[in-house]
Amino acid sequence: MENGQIRNLIRKFISERPRNTAEISAWVNSQDSSQTPRSDIASILELDANIVRIGTVRRSGIAGKEYPLSEWATDEWVAYHERKEPGKEEMK
Template sequence: MGAERVREIVRNYLSERPRNTAEIAVWLNRHDDEAKGADVAALLESDSSIVRIGTVRRSGMTGSAPPLSEWATEKWVRHHERAKPDKK
C-alpha cells in the first residue's frame, strides 16, 4: 500500500477523535502489513491535513522517556475550536 493510501486510512481513523503516535502505529500495524515499521510521525507530518495538537505522557512511564505526540485532522480541530470571546 502506498504512502498516500496509508495517509488516507489514517485520516479516516483520526476523524473520530485525536490519537497519539503509539495508538496510530498499533492500529496501522493491525490493518496494513506493509505499514509495519513505517515512521508514523514522518508520515503524519508530511500530510498537511493532519496536525500535531499536543503531547501526552505514556501511562506508567517515568524518567526521561519523551512524550508522545497527539494528532488530529484539520477538520476535527476546526470543528472543536473554542470561539474567541468578544472584546468589550
C-alpha cells in the same frame, strides 16, 4: 502499503477523535502486514497538510527518544472543535 494509502487510512481513523502516535501505529500495523515502523508513522503524519499535531501525550515509564508520542487530529476536527476566542466586550 504506500504512504498515500497509509495517510488515507489514518485520516479516516482519526476523523472521529484525536489519537496518539502509539494508537495510530498499532492500528496501522493491525491493518497492514508490512509492519510500518512507528518513526515512519510520525513522519507520514507530519508531512500531511490535513493532519495536525494538537499536543504531546505524557506517559510515565516511557524512557528514551524512540519516537514522539504526540496527539494527532484532522484539520476538519480541529476547525469544528476550536473554541471561539472571547471578544473584548465579553472580557469586561
